[in-house]
Amino acid sequence: MDFGLSEDQELLQQSARDFLARECPPAFVRELARSDDGFARGFHEKLAGMGWTGLLIPEAFGGLGLHLLDLAVLMEEMGRAAMPGPFFASSVLAALSLVDSGASALKKEWLPRVASGEAIGTLALLEQSDRLDCAGIVTRASKTRTGYRLNGVKLFVLDAHVADFMVVAARSRSQGELGICLFLVPRGAAGVSVQALPGIDQTRRLCEVVLRNVDVPASARVADESKGWKILSRVIDAAAVLLAADCLGGAQRALDMAVEYAKAREQFGRPIGAFQAVKHMCAEMVSEIEPARSLLWYAAYAYDHETRNAARAASMAKARLSDVYSRTTNRAVQIHGGIGFTWEHDIHLWFKRAKWNEAAFGDATYHRERLAELAGF
Amino acid sequence: MDLSFTPDQEAFRRKVRTWLKANVPVRERDAQPLEQGDPKRIRAMKDWQRKLYDAGYLAMGWPKQYGGQEADVVQQTIVNEELVLARAPGLIGMMGIQMVGPTLMRFGTEEQQRRYLPRILTAEDIWCQGYSEPGAGSDLAALKTRAELVGDEFVVNGQKVWTSNAQYADWMFCLVRTDPAAPKHKGISYVLIDMKSPGISVRPLIQMTGDAGFNEVFFEDVRVPRAHLIGELHHGWQVANATLAHERNMLGSTTRTQQMFNGLLRLAQSRERYGRPAADDPVIRQRLADLMIRVEAMKYHAFRQLTDTIKRRPAGIGASVNKLVSTELNHDIAAMALEIMGSYGLLARSARHVVDRGSWPIEFMFTLGLVIGGGTSQIQKNIISERGLGLPRGN
Numbered sequence: 156m157d158f159g160l161s162e163d164q165e166l167l168q169q170s171a172r173d174f175l176a177r178e179c180p181p182a183f184v185r186e187l188a189r190s191d192d193g194f195a196r197g198f199h200e201k202l203a204g205m206g207w208t209g210l211l212i213p214e215a216f217g218g219l220g221l222h223l224l225d226l227a228v229l230m231e232e233m234g235r236a237a238m239p240g241p242f243f244a245s246s247v248l249a250a251l252s253l254v255d256s257g258a259s260a261l262k263k264e265w266l267p268r269v270a271s272g273e274a275i276g277t278l279a280l281l282e283q284s285d286r287l288d289c290a291g292i293v294t295r296a297s298k299t300r301t302g303y304r305l306n307g308v309k310l311f312v313l314d315a316h317v318a319d320f321m322v323v324a325a326r327s328r329s330q331g332e333l334g335i336c337l338f339l340v341p342r343g344a345a346g347v348s349v350q351a352l353p354g355i356d357q358t359r360r361l362c363e364v365v366l367r368n369v370d371v372p373a374s375a376r377v378a379d380e381s382k383g384w385k386i387l388s389r390v391i392d393a394a395a396v397l398l399a400a401d402c403l404g405g406a407q408r409a410l411d412m413a414v415e416y417a418k419a420r421e422q423f424g425r426p427i428g429a430f431q432a433v434k435h436m437c438a439e440m441v442s443e444i445e446p447a448r449s450l451l452w453y454a455a456y457a458y459d460h461e462t463r464n465a466a467r468a469a470s471m472a473k474a475r476l477s478d479v480y481s482r483t484t485n486r487a488v489q490i491h492g493g494i495g496f497t498w499e500h501d502i503h504l505w506f507k508r509a510k511w512n513e514a515a516f517g518d519a520t521y522h523r524e525r526l527a528e529l530a531g532f
Numbered sequence: 533m534d535l536s537f538t539p540d541q542e543a544f545r546r547k548v549r550t551w552l553k554a555n556v557p558v559r560e561r562d563a564q565p566l567e568q569g570d571p572k573r574i575r576a577m578k579d580w581q582r583k584l585y586d587a588g589y590l591a592m593g594w595p596k597q598y599g600g601q602e603a604d605v606v607q608q609t610i611v612n613e614e615l616v617l618a619r620a621p622g623l624i625g626m627m628g629i630q631m632v633g634p635t636l637m638r639f640g641t642e643e644q645q646r647r648y649l650p651r652i653l654t655a656e657d658i659w660c661q662g663y664s665e666p667g668a669g670s671d672l673a674a675l676k677t678r679a680e681l682v683g684d685e686f687v688v689n690g691q692k693v694w695t696s697n698a699q700y701a702d703w704m705f706c707l708v709r710t711d712p713a714a715p716k717h718k719g720i721s722y723v724l725i726d727m728k729s730p731g732i733s734v735r736p737l738i739q740m741t742g743d744a745g746f747n748e749v750f751f752e753d754v755r756v757p758r759a760h761l762i763g764e765l766h767h768g769w770q771v772a773n774a775t776l777a778h779e780r781n782m783l784g785s786t787t788r789t790q791q792m793f794n795g796l797l798r799l800a801q802s803r804e805r806y807g808r809p810a811a812d813d814p815v816i817r818q819r820l821a822d823l824m825i826r827v828e829a830m831k832y833h834a835f836r837q838l839t840d841t842i843k844r845r846p847a848g849i850g851a852s853v854n855k856l857v858s859t860e861l862n863h864d865i866a867a868m869a870l871e872i873m874g875s876y877g878l879l880a881r882s883a884r885h886v887v888d889r890g891s892w893p894i895e896f897m898f899t900l901g902l903v904i905g906g907g908t909s910q911i912q913k914n915i916i917s918e919r920g921l922g923l924p925r926g927n
């Protein structure tokens with residue numbers, strides 16, 4: 156019985172915290188938010204230099220071959236820093252879609268480059284219906300003589316504008332989980348057009364990807380009908396857990412900022428943190444964050460070691476931390492008062508990121524219903 | 533991170549489980565907590581504690597020299613968890629085991645330890661806690677019960693309130709004011725009072741559930757030998773505080789919360805609302821899922837705290853977070869059950885058509901009492917924000 160982080164994980168946590176405090180302060184986050192593409196290649200290369208871009212990628216493909224709990228520890232720190240850039244799209248979504256597949260030639264071609272930070276990948280999953288289940292995928296994959304032809308519109312695709320390749324979920328049969336295949340589409344493929352979708356959270360960049368008669372060779376198929384949805388469900392669970400980790404770090408940061416402000420800001424002749432109305436808001440944040448941290452660790456552990464509990468643990472963590480992050484940033488903004496509503500103060504960076512994290516990869520309502528089904532209510 | 537138990541620990545768990553299966557008194561399983569002070573029931577509860585003690589499953593964390601098992605934290609946890617799963621009755625001597633015992637081990641003289649500790653374990657002495665007063669609830673240090681030193685005796689006058697077990701307790705550990713001139717935290721002493729002393733009267737207080745779970749205790753010129761003082765004169769606040777935050781093993785209580793949630797889920801699946809099981813209603817499903825997530829979070833949180841204890845990391849404000857979150861969660865579970873039951877949730881235990889023997893309305897009320905008792909939610913929030921976050925103390 157050891158429900159805690161290992162020494163290595165604690166070391167990773169500390170080095171990530173130090174690194175991001177130095178390399179990714181709010182000024183840097185704002186600078187990227189102002190930029191056109193929200194991408195700093197130099198920064199991404201530094202992440203690669205730490206080995207993090209290949210954290211989940213097996214050693215045989217140039218990565219560290221570590222586990223989801225390790226990455227959750229790292230993503231918590233990235234959430235604390237509200238880190239912008241395509242790390243999540245590339246080193247989680249694209250990497251895991253490939254890692255779990257049997258497409259060895261594609262893996263050999265792309266995974267080492269994702270691990271080294273040289274290539275950026277992403278996953279094109281959602282469409283107009285915004286459905287996270289398999290019915291949401293209606294993009295067609297029709298068989299041709301040499302491969303497949305893709306037609307459809309993908310929405311809310313993370314960082315497609317800077318991606319060197321994307322893994323596209325498309326359907327070769329009309330219905331169900333068994334009609335979904337995954338394809339690797341490189342940048343510049345004929346018939347692909349990428350358009351930015353400006354969003355409220357400037358630390359994440361979303362795109363529309365239109366696929367019009369995009370021809371890909373058979374060798375571009377990452378997964379066939381028998382495996383496509385299986386891989387995706389596992390990727391979605393991982394994404395839910397890791398976004399929950401991002402929520403945790405962000406919530407902790409918002410709490411820390413609120414507490415610091417409550418100690419310094421004086422009204423009615425004393426620090427506002429001396430008033431119970433403010434104190435109790437802070438205490439409520441703590442009492443929501445701490446048990447949620449334990450829930451998150453378990454969800455990551457279950458993904459790695461208890462496969463039969465992984466899906467429901469992922470849903471629990473994502474549902475809870477979506478709520479907790481949003482509530483925490485809401486309270487933190489309120490404790491800051493008027494200054495918290497300004498563009499100038501940093502707290503809105505986390506407030507907006509909370510909203511993004513809440514909606515992405517299934518909101519709390521979605522995951523609670525999924526839990527109800529999985530737990531057999 | 534590794535959530536498995538060692539083969540030795542699993543074997544220990546099986547041993548405990550087997551013993552409990554054979555020994556938990558069956559007719560006690562569904563009994564309500566001790567209330568009316570019925571002598572037969574008290575006898576039975578004392579016998580149960582004695583049996584547990586003889587089998588080596590009591591005071592697992594106590595040092596051997598005081599009659600404990602000196603078991604490691606995991607073993608303590610396993611025993612607590614199995615006790616809940618076996619639906620074993622609570623311990624009549626809990627106050628002694630959890631509060632006075634550890635206090636005596638730390639502050640008592642050898643003579644005091646020899647005299648009281650063994651009888652705590654064997655349930656020969658039952659203890660009650662004399663802390664709260666009508667004018668001293670959340671502000672405990674405002675207590676007024678006066679103990680005047682006359683010769684080598686204290687003369688005690690005053691009143692305590694919310695005193696559980698006082699109807700049948702043999703002893704009270706009590707906070708009294710020995711120096712009325714000193715600042716409020718500095719004039720308090722910690723004394724042990726024989727409940728059979730002349731001048732003590734106990735009056736039951738009826739709770740909102742209709743049961744008499746606690747009492748008022750009145751002192752009129754009660755004589756207490758000076759030898760019953762624990763720690764130094766006027767230093768009772770420090771003595772009390774050392775055990776006030778006495779670490780509770782949390783896993784037992786989260787196991788209980790899980791059982792309560794399982795009961796709620798069974799209820800939601802079996803009760804029909806407007807022609808379908810309540811658990812099929814999308815809104816109810818959302819709320820059940822939310823409760824389940826909070827229950828599971830506390831379960832893993834208890835694992836984490838257990839690990840911290842094993843690694844000897846300071847508990848910090850963990851106990852306050854547990855108290856705040858768990859008591860409110862338990863109440864929310866009971867409230868949800870009542871809502872699902874609709875009109876049936878309004879029936880008293882004695883009514884025809886009553887569901888689950890009327891336990892949910894009692895739970896609903898009882899769990900709100902626990903939100904208040906042992907430091908209200910608001911007091912816990914003060915502790916978390918002041919001691920945990922370093923926000924300025926209020927006044």
